[in-house]
Amino acid sequence: MTRWMQFELFWRSFFLQTGWNFAKYQNVGLTFVMTPFLKNLYKQYKRDLPSVLERYLEGFNTQPMMASFCFGALAKQEERMAKAKTLAEYRERLSEWNSLKRSLSITTASLGDRLFWGTLKPFTLLLALFIWLALNINFFEATPQQEVYWIDVFGACIVAFFAFNAVALFVKWKGISLSYNAPNNGCFGLTQFDWNKTIYNTKLFGMLLALGLLLGGLYYFLHDLETFLGLQFITRAVIVLFFVSISLMTRDLRIPNMYLYIAAMLVFNIVYLF
């Protein structure tokens, strides 16, 4: 695969989810990404292209950042199919292509969901929150009168944006070549990275940051009150403790946070009104 073709797959991969639907998921996106490669591979046999595209238009679903591993591996297998000398050989490789498409999409989806949505996104959020707290931006109050500078606000946004995308774009770009060039026993290049260790270390660091943020937030929320253990202080502390413990409880019961907030809004309004 040439560098230009890799770039074309990479660029088109940003539109993998454009036609997302409940019947075949990312099938249109996958076909869109793979079309330049397939056109190039079958340029001598243009009449075969529709039957090839028909296979790509079947159901496909994976995590968008990790999908690049599927593109490289599918391209490699497609080349092997195009080079098949007998019909039996072609059928055997076609069957391999089908199982590869299914199994690799599941594996990459599982890894990608854990790494990007489960770890990296919350981690970059923590990073931004820490920067804002360090810059003395009080986002806890309901009616903040604070004057903030755009450089402070967007500085943390830019850090979170680049921290997430540095990893995401690297995996997107590298995944194509790694899976395409992987040897037969190379697990399509997935073993080049220690995913579990990366997730574990990020989570460990994230846990420390999250605890730090919780304590830092508590200090920030309560430190400006004039009378320690006064009525306002106790009210605020009780609210914080109540919601932290309720949130931990509802998490175990798998109740989303937004329902907790909507319930709080309704209960508070009813209590205050009557």
Added chain:
Amino acid sequence: MTQVLLICIIGALLELDTTYAFQLTLSRGIIAGPLLSLVTGDLMAGLQIGIFTELLFIDISPLGGLLPPSAAVCCTLSMALCSLGIPVYFAFFFGVIGAVLFSVCEVLIRKYRSLWLIRQEHTILRKPPYISIVVIKALVLSFAMTLSFLLFYSAVIGGSVARLLPFVPEKLHLASKFAFMAVPWIGMATLVSTFRLKTR
């Protein structure tokens, strides 16, 4: 009203980043909120709405075919309502409700898109370069539908709340402020449990 229109257009563009194009996380709360606040000029409100949105939705990830409420839609609606003079604690509540409603609409859109795509697939098989046109059409349709929803919701809910606001008792303002203040604590407690070390 021009400000609301501008916020909705930017919001609909940001919403494309959630699923349909790029996925560079421009649509996440902590980025969409401050970006939209450049239109209203109230940086603090944008930042607060952005942070609260992200903390509130942190426990729902787009795994498989699951559709979490959109952070971009929540920020857009909250900022649009804020620009109509609605206090941030009310605007955020209606923004969250709007985002939940939008995810229900999105499920329906995706179901109907399947039917539309079946017809498009036949054309793609006859003319393979047509796939680029299908992608562009899908993007334009998604943008148009999101923009329609945002404008409709902002006009109907925003207009109604803005008219009712002078009649709302002070007690309800206080209660809504209290519930709003609870959001970061709910979110931060969730963040701690998000990083539970279960991978080994």
